[in-house]
Amino acid sequence: MVNFEKEIQYIKGVGPNRAMLLNKLGINTLKDLITYYPRGYEDRGKALKIAELINGEDSLIEAIVVSKINENKVRKNMTIYKLIVRDDTGTCVMTWFNQSYLKNKFIMGKKYKFFGKVSKRYGTTEMNSPVFEEAEVSKNTGKIVPIYPTTYNLSQNMIRQIVENGLKIVNEDEAKLQETIPEYILKEYNLLDINNAINQIHFPKDFTSFENARKRLVFEELLTMQLALLQLKTRYAKQDGIQFDKNIKMSDVIDNLPFKLTKAQLNVLEEIDSDMESNKAMNRLLQGDVGSGKTIVSIIAAYKAVKCGYQVAIMAPTAILASQHLESFEGILGKYGIRCELLIGSVSKKKKEELLERLKNGEIDILIGTHALLEENVIFKNLGFVVTDEQHRFGVRQRGVIADKGNNPDVLVMTATPIPRTLALILYGDLDISIIDELPPNRKKIETYAVRKSMEERVNNFIRKQVNEGRQVYIVCPLVEETEEIDAKAVIELTANYKTKVFPEYRVEYMHGKLRPKEKEEIMNTFKNGDIDILISTTVIEVGVNVPNASIMVIENAERFGLAALHQLRGRVGRGEYQSYCILKYNGNTDVVRQRMKIMQDTNDGFLIAEKDLELRGSGEFFGTKQHGLPEFKIANLFEDMPMLKKVQSLAIKIADEDSKLELEKNSRLKELIKDKFSNRIEI
Numbered sequence: 196m197v198n199f200e201k202e203i204q205y206i207k208g209v210g211p212n213r214a215m216l217l218n219k220l221g222i223n224t225l226k227d228l229i230t231y232y233p234r235g236y237e238d239r240g241k242a243l244k245i246a247e248l249i250n251g252e253d254s255l256i257e258a259i260v261v262s263k264i265n266e267n268k269v270r271k272n273m274t275i276y277k278l279i280v281r282d283d284t285g286t287c288v289m290t291w292f293n294q295s296y297l298k299n300k301f302i303m304g305k306k307y308k309f310f311g312k313v314s315k316r317y318g319t320t321e322m323n324s325p326v327f328e329e330a331e332v333s334k335n336t337g338k339i340v341p342i343y344p345t346t347y348n349l350s351q352n353m354i355r356q357i358v359e360n361g362l363k364i365v366n367e368d369e370a371k372l373q374e375t376i377p378e379y380i381l382k383e384y385n386l387l388d389i390n391n392a393i394n395q396i397h398f399p400k401d402f403t404s405f406e407n408a409r410k411r412l413v414f415e416e417l418l419t420m421q422l423a424l425l426q427l428k429t430r431y432a433k434q435d436g437i438q439f440d441k442n443i444k445m446s447d448v449i450d451n452l453p454f455k456l457t458k459a460q461l462n463v464l465e466e467i468d469s470d471m472e473s474n475k476a477m478n479r480l481l482q483g484d485v486g487s488g489k490t491i492v493s494i495i496a497a498y499k500a501v502k503c504g505y506q507v508a509i510m511a512p513t514a515i516l517a518s519q520h521l522e523s524f525e526g527i528l529g530k531y532g533i534r535c536e537l538l539i540g541s542v543s544k545k546k547k548e549e550l551l552e553r554l555k556n557g558e559i560d561i562l563i564g565t566h567a568l569l570e571e572n573v574i575f576k577n578l579g580f581v582v583t584d585e586q587h588r589f590g591v592r593q594r595g596v597i598a599d600k601g602n603n604p605d606v607l608v609m610t611a612t613p614i615p616r617t618l619a620l621i622l623y624g625d626l627d628i629s630i631i632d633e634l635p636p637n638r639k640k641i642e643t644y645a646v647r648k649s650m651e652e653r654v655n656n657f658i659r660k661q662v663n664e665g666r667q668v669y670i671v672c673p674l675v676e677e678t679e680e681i682d683a684k685a686v687i688e689l690t691a692n693y694k695t696k697v698f699p700e701y702r703v704e705y706m707h708g709k710l711r712p713k714e715k716e717e718i719m720n721t722f723k724n725g726d727i728d729i730l731i732s733t734t735v736i737e738v739g740v741n742v743p744n745a746s747i748m749v750i751e752n753a754e755r756f757g758l759a760a761l762h763q764l765r766g767r768v769g770r771g772e773y774q775s776y777c778i779l780k781y782n783g784n785t786d787v788v789r790q791r792m793k794i795m796q797d798t799n800d801g802f803l804i805a806e807k808d809l810e811l812r813g814s815g816e817f818f819g820t821k822q823h824g825l826p827e828f829k830i831a832n833l834f835e836d837m838p839m840l841k842k843v844q845s846l847a848i849k850i851a852d853e854d855s856k857l858e859l860e861k862n863s864r865l866k867e868l869i870k871d872k873f874s875n876r877i878e879i
């Protein structure tokens with residue numbers, strides 16, 4: 196039997212240091228390793244002749260080394276290494292930077308394989324930083340080679356070798372991987388078996404094998420999700436929920452608001468109200484563009500729950516947001532004698548104990564907080580209504596954990612990353628959907644400009660003008676890597692530059708994900724109070740923060756963000772009375788980049804942007820689903836795999852109709868599959 200939970204550290208080629216790096220990539224066990232899929236592949240299959248090489252293409256050659264390596268120190272920290280190689284059609288120059296280990300690597304007269312990007316200039320052919328190995332070795336060349344998402348200090352060669360070692364453990368074991376999809380489905384949809392699929396996704400024999408492997412794995416991923424959602428939905432439908440009292444009127448609050456609700460807000464409240472008054476538990480997704488006023492909707496619903504004698508939990512993804520919610524809830528509901536409290540990670544132990552005690556005794560009506568609410572010792576006396584804000588930060592699982600703290604409470608999930616309704620119906624199959632499709636009146640359109648680097652000075656002048664008028668500015672750093680450390684470093688560097696060179700006359704501060712929650716909160720509060728002019732930050736400010744005096748959002752390297760993320764970021768400004776601006780600084784001049792910038796300039800409609808984003812999605816660009824707010828998939832891509840998703844959805848419905856509890860023998864594997872992925876949520 197293979198031990199899939201084997202810790203990564205004990206796999207050949209790993210050890211404690213690399214284990215730490217792998218952990219950062221979310222790889223903790225053998226199972227994680229073999230399901231860590233490549234983000235792309237390089238076809239290093241067929242060697243070309245030097246004379247056949249084409250400028251700009253990644254290519255493989257086999258050639259003999261005909262020179263000593265030449266070392267040229269061009270400046271401090273920059274040494275260039277050059278090597279001349281030859282085949283029977285011509286010569287080619289290999290170039291590397293700062294790779295001193297290469298000095299004694301090559302033997303004159305020996306044949307090697309080189310793979311790299313070709314550059315042809317002034318009659319010479321070069322390859323920059325090629326991968327190489329001896330001609331008779333075929334580890335990293337001579338085939339289709341997987342490219343993994345990786346992190347600093349963990350090279351492609353290393354990670355490739357580690358995956359290979361992991362697969363070897365599985366392949367050499369008699370039991371191998373157990374099939375997860377029932378035979379009858381594999382047959383009907385012509386799917387590869389699991390062992391072939393896993394091997395071929397990492398080291399495909401050819402591109403057809405890759406396609407087949409991918410198809411199988413995507414199918415499994417989507418089917419698991421669809422079945423799980425259907426299970427949840429049937430489970431909810433059967434459940435009796437709380438029937439909130441008809442005599443408690445939402446209008447008591449609505450009539451006393453400082454503003455008039457929009458028609459869309461009123462419609463949504465009506466839907467929520469009727470859910471609350473019915474004896475079924477509510478499970479509703481509230482979609483609405485940034486700034487469309489979702490919070491107030493949840494406040495009014497919470498009022499009803501509290502006045503009916505229940506407690507309410509509000510869960511937000513960050514401490515900043517949770518604090519902000521506390522303010523909003525108290526601002527509106529304080530005068531009705533409703534007691535709100537905040538529970539975030541930075542609350543002191545003593546305060547927390549006291550708070551939890553009061554919660555248990557029912558002396559707190561509304562508890563607002565972060566993930567901290569999920570902890571086991573958070574016990575409500577009588578939880579009747581749960582709101583999770585910015586849903587995409589929380590998985591189905593977490594939603595469940597909080598709901599389980601009550602006795603079938605009504606659940607409202609709010610998200611500001613709208614997705615097209617058809618897609619929402621498929622992806623949130625377990626929820627009913629409400630949409631706020633209208634902004635409060637008198638909102639000024641956020642003027643958006645996409646600019647290139649050459650416009651930088653003008654942008655800076657514009658910022659000066661606005662700050663001199665008393666406004667505040669956000670500058671968002673590009674996403675450098677998936678790791679917060681590197682992002683943090685980038686923020687600090689950028690800040691140093693802005694602070695000393697560009698805007699020495701202003702108060703410039705920075706914020707990033709590595710800071711402690713308390714520090715972040717402090718900086719955010721200082722900014723809110725107007726004591727910081729320019730706040731430079733990673734996307735930690737992405738969600739929900741409200742500073743009405745901030746009027747400019749500058750996004751560096753905007754081409755690296757998904758459109759939905761850009762739209763979210765843009766939504767941080769335009770929250771007050773001032774005309775606001777979003778400046779997208781971008782590099783790159785591909786059609787897709789230009790189109791995406793144009794969409795951002797042309798529209799402020801989050802739903803439209805979401806649709807375009809899906810349409811323009813392409814592999815190789817920075818369109819991670821993480822930023823998109825869609826559920827995270829390991830391999831499926833919702834745009835490319837839409838046809839498959841539809842097929843899988845029909846299959847899932849058919850299965851659920853025939854065997855809703857997955858009790859038939861032929862479906863036993865499916866039961867295991869969803870149990871494995873959604874273990875603490877789905878009981879069948």
Ligand code: ADP
Pocket residue numbers: 454455456457460483484485486487488489490491611635636739741
């Ligand atoms: P989001 O939907 O992005 O969470 P918020 O709920 O934070 O938006 O609302 C943004 C701002 O709009 C808040 O300051 C809120 O008080 C205000 N607001 C909400 N609804 C209305 C309305 N109908 N008229 C005027 N202002 C409103």
Ligand code: MG
Pocket residue numbers: 489490584611739
């Ligand atoms: Mg919000």
